[in-house]
Amino acid sequence: MQLIDRVVQFRADIEALRRDLHAHPELRYEEHRTSDLVAARLAAWGIDVHRGLGGTGVVGVIRNGSSRRSIGLRADMDALPIQEANTFGHASTHPGKMHACGHDGHTAMLLGAAKYLAEVRPFDGSVVLIFQPAEEGGAGAQKMIDDGLFERFPCDAVFGMHNWPGMKVGQFGFAPGPMMASGNQFHITVHGKGAHAAMPHLGVDPVFVAIQIAQGLQGIVTRAKKPIDAAVLSITMLKAGDATNVVPDSALLAGTVRTFDDRVTDLIEERMLSIAQLTAQAHGARAELAFDRYYPPTVNHAEQSAFAADVAAEVVGEDNVMRAVEPTMGAEDFSFMLRARPGAYLWIGNGDGAHRSAGHGLGPCMLHNPSYDFNDDLLPLGATYWVRLAERFLAR
Numbered sequence: 001m002q003l004i005d006r007v008v009q010f011r012a013d014i015e016a017l018r019r020d021l022h023a024h025p026e027l028r029y030e031e032h033r034t035s036d037l038v039a040a041r042l043a044a045w046g047i048d049v050h051r052g053l054g055g056t057g058v059v060g061v062i063r064n065g066s067s068r069r070s071i072g073l074r075a076d077m078d079a080l081p082i083q084e085a086n087t088f089g090h091a092s093t094h095p096g097k098m099h100a101c102g103h104d105g106h107t108a109m110l111l112g113a114a115k116y117l118a119e120v121r122p123f124d125g126s127v128v129l130i131f132q133p134a135e136e137g138g139a140g141a142q143k144m145i146d147d148g149l150f151e152r153f154p155c156d157a158v159f160g161m162h163n164w165p166g167m168k169v170g171q172f173g174f175a176p177g178p179m180m181a182s183g184n185q186f187h188i189t190v191h192g193k194g195a196h197a198a199m200p201h202l203g204v205d206p207v208f209v210a211i212q213i214a215q216g217l218q219g220i221v222t223r224a225k226k227p228i229d230a231a232v233l234s235i236t237m238l239k240a241g242d243a244t245n246v247v248p249d250s251a252l253l254a255g256t257v258r259t260f261d262d263r264v265t266d267l268i269e270e271r272m273l274s275i276a277q278l279t280a281q282a283h284g285a286r287a288e289l290a291f292d293r294y295y296p297p298t299v300n301h302a303e304q305s306a307f308a309a310d311v312a313a314e315v316v317g318e319d320n321v322m323r324a325v326e327p328t329m330g331a332e333d334f335s336f337m338l339r340a341r342p343g344a345y346l347w348i349g350n351g352d353g354a355h356r357s358a359g360h361g362l363g364p365c366m367l368h369n370p371s372y373d374f375n376d377d378l379l380p381l382g383a384t385y386w387v388r389l390a391e392r393f394l395a396r
């Protein structure tokens with residue numbers, strides 16, 4: 001592993017900062033303390049700071065030389081509404097809030113890179129440091145784009161990094177195309193007519209209809225889309241009624257749809273609407289579908305993904321670079337940035353949990369788990385990687 005000596009030298013400082021962020025998690029669009037801290041650090045290192053994009057977003061710009069080329073490096077800053085189970089010294093001091101996705105680590109790694117880049121300036125062009133709010137379901141990336149992120153700070157390419165538990169420390173993962181799925185949620189309300197449960201013929205039973213619809217929906221994934229197109233449809237909520245002897249007026253079915261391609265999402269939404277409406281109609285009921293596409297699929301640009309993988313190979317060796325990881329059905333709002341600019345999203349291995357010591361709750365060390373903790377060994381590695389990526393992209 002080819003870590004930058006200077007970055008290793010100030011690891012303790014970045015680690016203290018990461019643990020401070022971990023102890024003070026803030027939910028989406030409430031990252032005020034975090035954003036103040038990021039802005040103060042950037043300013044102290046002589047970096048131009050711009051605030052207010054996406055509310056609590058922060059952009060730092062480091063310019064050097066005369067080239068107009070520029071690269072965007074993005075970290076997310078928000079935490080999750082989870083009660084932390086860890087009891088170590090830097091555990092969350094905010095009840096019900098926790099950095100369970102490692103965004104504290106992402107912020108710290110990018111700050112580490114910023115410190116070095118501002119100090120040494122080993123490039124010709126501009127490095128745009130993007131600290132975004134609200135990755136966890138708030139589409140903070142899109143909010144920053146709406147606020148003029150790429151008009152005010154043009155980026156020839158943009159890159160995002162996420163820690164990945166289960167992948168070894170020192171390994172990096174890339175994909176030349178889809179890496180994370182689109183996130184879509186649906187709610188189907190079936191309107192029937194309440195009745196005495198012993199006299200169902202006097203009403204229209206929405207529970208019976210909802211069950212027919214639920215069965216039909218799975219047929220979309222197995223029968224209507226091309227087998228080669230990946231998609232999952234999970235019904236996660238089924239709600240109706242309050243008594244054993246009453247047919248209720250309505251029933252609710254809700255859940256999630258994940259795909260890697262908008263055309264597949266289009267097909268699924270269209271069929272869901274037909275199945276819901278026509279099944280309800282067949283039984284004398286009425287159904288409404290609300291289909292909300294909150295994140296598009298995260299699709300890397302092949303050229304930038306290959307470039308980013310080449311840089312990783314220089315840092316950790318080709319053996320530790322996975323150039324075509326199996327995509328996951330999780331979703332990520334960096335997808336919006338990849339729709340606006342060429343670029344790539346990548347994973348940095350967070351290890352198998354060996355860094356977990358006294359004070360950790362029950363395992364496993366998975367993202368969104370109340371016992372999760374970012375592996376601080378990634379701090380110098382992630383910071384080194386960001387530096388090398390910027391250096392190579394903006395080579396003199």
Ligand SMILES: [Zn+2]
Pocket residue numbers: 101136367368
């Ligand atoms: Zn997350």
Ligand SMILES: [Zn+2]
Pocket residue numbers: 101102103135162
């Ligand atoms: Zn995350």
